[in-house]
Amino acid sequence: MIELQNPWWFDEPDRDWELFDKLTYRLRPGWLDGLSLRPFSLNFVVGPRRVGKTLGIKLLIRELLERVKSPYGVFYFSCDVVEDYNGLLEVLNEYLKVKRRKKLGSAFIFLDEVSLVRDWWRALKFLIDRGELRNDVVTVTGSISLTLGRHFETFGGRRGSGRTVEVMPLSFHDYYGLFYDDFFPSKAEEVFENYLETGGYLAYLNGTLKVEELVGFLKADIRALDRSTDLARELMGALLDKAPSPLSFNSLAKAIGISPHTARDYVELFEALHVLLQVPYLGGDGKVYPRKERKLILRDPLIARAMGLWTGKGIDRAVLYEWLVQEHLRRKFGEVYYYRNSHEVDAIAGGIKVEVKSGERRGRYPRDVRVLAGKDVPAFLYSL
Known part of the structure; x- marks a missing residue:
């Protein structure tokens, strides 16, 4: 699943890029500029489904690939295939192994629709507290407000330069x-x-x-x-x-x-x-x-x-x-x-x-x- 969701590792185009380039009406979302890209950052991107959160993240990834030394320094994962925080922790640990193997000092990590994963916050909090993500920029998206169930508060003091961005339909x-x-x-x-x-x-x-x-x-x-x-x-x-x-x-x-x-x-x-x-x-x-x-x-x-x-x-x-x-x-x-x-x-x-x-x-x-x-x-x- 990790390899399928990161085709740029193999110098292959992402399907969402190809779909975007064929759209009749398209634009680069302004909310991308509201994200922090300075390590360490934990960004939250919230908004209703089909409002363009995933596509916006994919466009940002295309831009970041022009800046990073290695394509392995950009990691994307759609969390709708993960059941609970154990599965999410397993996915993140697998990527961190790749990162160490490639001798990367920092990375951009994108976890899409993470709020669909049961107790998702436990996996992130565990890795942050252990210092595993201290040099990275982590951005998580969710259609269900990440403040639901007080999960937002669990990251008090653990977000670095991270920001919260609300994505809504176009003004x-x-x-x-x-x-x-x-x-x-x-x-x-x-x-x-x-x-x-x-x-x-x-x-x-x-x-x-x-x-x-x-x-x-x-x-x-x-x-x-x-x-x-x-x-x-x-x-x-x-x-x-x-x-x-x-x-x-x-x-x-x-x-x-x-x-x-x-x-x-x-x-x-x-x-x-x-x-x-x-x-x-x-x-x-x-x-x-x-x-x-x-x-x-x-x-x-x-x-x-x-x-x-x-x-x-x-x-x-x-x-x-x-x-x-x-x-x-x-x-x-x-x-x-x-x-x-x-x-x-x-x-x-x-x-x-x-x-x-x-x-x-x-x-x-x-x-x-x-x-x-x-x-x-x-x-x-x-x-x-």
């Missing part, structure tokens, strides 16, 4: 760049209509992903985490019924007949799977109130389509507009909030306050609140 700015180099309002409207259909998934845009496959991946991950897919679907349906209104765990629980604790557990599960984002309430005093109702948003138009397909629920265009503004502001500033009193502000981040209207502007808002009509949304998203 509207990057998506627009696939079609045009400069911004033109009329073209932005056309591209935005396409974006609402395809989301930021390059795989869908290139015809290598179907929307129903996203549902299948999500259900598989939910089962892997010993949760009920039926209950998850009911909760998602209740969420879509009430969107975009603020919700409490109590109201969600009551809608489907479960406890508030269970509702919270499933909301946090969807969040860990990068499907959903919680938008908390920010008071007029500038304080965040985590106990107040929060907005629950879906993070990409294609994810929203998949959830609508799964639950049999429709999603209004106005709701998608609001979700997109909230998600893009969160990506830009790392946080996003909402406010509601005599007037509502859908998104607050980085000193920006935005209220989204699907039609034309109505009502009066404070001067510091930017009110976006539907036609204004593409330009606003592009500007972030």
